[in-house]
Amino acid sequence: MYDVSAAETIGLAEQNGLWLIHVDDAADLQGRAGMSWSSIVMQKDCTSPAAGS
Structure with a gap:
């Protein structure tokens, strides 16, 4: 297991x-x-122009 905070995971996910x-x-x-x-x-967000890419 790796020690990864929820805040770090959320931040990376939101950036993507x-x-x-x-x-x-x-x-x-x-x-x-x-x-x-x-x-x-x-x-x-499936409504954005980048959805599906």
């Missing part, structure tokens, strides 16, 4: 035409120390 829909952070379900998870939902 994706819009943030939802983000949620959660502790590790197995209780591992120092481990957490982010769920990120993004959507591509």
Whole structure:
């Protein structure tokens, strides 16, 4: 696993035409120390001229 923040992922996605829909952070379900998870939902704007490229 690589330590990548949700903010970094969202920033890169937005630079590439994706819009943030939802983000949620959660502790590790197995209780591992120092481990957490982010769920990120993004959507591509299908109405833009660049859509499909």
